[in-house]
Amino acid sequence: MSESSDGDVRVWLVERTYSDDEQNLIILTYATPDGKRYFRKERALTSFTDNRDTTAGLDVDPENLGRVDDPELRERYAAEAQRTADSHDPDDPI
Numbered sequence: 001m002s003e004s005s006d007g008d009v010r011v012w013l014v015e016r017t018y019s020d021d022e023q024n025l026i027i028l029t030y031a032t033p034d035g036k037r038y039f040r041k042e043r044a045l046t047s048f049t050d051n052r053d054t055t056a057g058l059d060v061d062p063e064n065l066g067r068v069d070d071p072e073l074r075e076r077y078a079a080e081a082q083r084t085a086d087s088h089d090p091d092d093p094i
Contacts, residue, residue, distance in 0.1 A: 009037070035075060037068065039066070
């Protein structure tokens, strides 16, 4: 896990899902490059013209990271985080 000078951990976008309920939520999942930790961010869509960028990477306080216990999910998150990190800068809209 890479930490910044202020102790935050860099995570990369690995999954974007849409809520099935009527809350119009987009669920963004970011993970560490080793796939062992994740950060989940929910975004409510306020309208069809809601246009907020989703960035490829985030710096997150380690206390806000969950653990990925499932080995297959950890492997998938690691592969996707690496792919995102290899092809994007953290601030790139994706």
